[in-house]
Amino acid sequence: MRRYEVMVILDADLEERTVGPSLDQYLTLVRQSGGAVEKVDVWGRRRLAYDINKKSEGIYAVVDLSCDPATVLELDRQLTLNESVLRTKIMRPDAR
Amino acid sequence: MAKAPIRKPKKKVCVFCKEKISFVDYKDTTLLRKFISDRGKIRARRVTGNCTQHQRDVAVAIKNAREVALLPYTSTAR
Numbered sequence: 034m035r036r037y038e039v040m041v042i043l044d045a046d047l048e049e050r051t052v053g054p055s056l057d058q059y060l061t062l063v064r065q066s067g068g069a070v071e072k073v074d075v076w077g078r079r080r081l082a083y084d085i086n087k088k089s090e091g092i093y094a095v096v097d098l099s100c101d102p103a104t105v106l107e108l109d110r111q112l113t114l115n116e117s118v119l120r121t122k123i124m125r126p127d128a129r
Numbered sequence: 130m131a132k133a134p135i136r137k138p139k140k141k142v143c144v145f146c147k148e149k150i151s152f153v154d155y156k157d158t159t160l161l162r163k164f165i166s167d168r169g170k171i172r173a174r175r176v177t178g179n180c181t182q183h184q185r186d187v188a189v190a191i192k193n194a195r196e197v198a199l200l201p202y203t204s205t206a207r
Contacts, residue, residue, distance in 0.1 A: 081198040
């Protein structure tokens with residue numbers, strides 16, 4: 034088990050209220066495989082520093098979780114398959 | 130002909146060592162913006178006055194922040 038910090042940038046065309054529940058849908062994967070979701074922080078709409086997929090705005094969300102390396106890899110794979118996810122980034126805060 | 134007097138360079142102290150910040154967070158854009166130029170380039174150590182380790186930490190944090198579009202790779206100011 035390792036701690037991870039997953040940052041997700043979602044399409045700004047989405048409703049901000051629906052971001053939490055739809056993100057939670059993916060996080061059930063983590064819970065099922067014995068991991069724990071510690072914190073889900075939805076930052077809300079933010080301007081991107083540069084365009085991603087021709088979009089200049091995005092909804093930021095940061096998820097703190099602890100799970101096995103394989104689980105977070107699968108989570109990332111499923112997130113990137115979603116069209117409304119502009120970008121994901123997985124960080125290990127305790128690797129520093 | 131009097132030469133210009135040699136200025137003694139003022140020794141800068143690394144902000145992170147002074148504040149005792151152990152790690153630089155890539156999400157803290159207000160802090161990181163102090164270490165990039167208005168063109169979006171990372172400021173050199175001789176400008177920022179950071180120590181070797183913290184300059185490296187800042188550079189890595191800025192590069193991570195660029196990946197998630199929190200900071201620009203380039204900005205065409207002027």
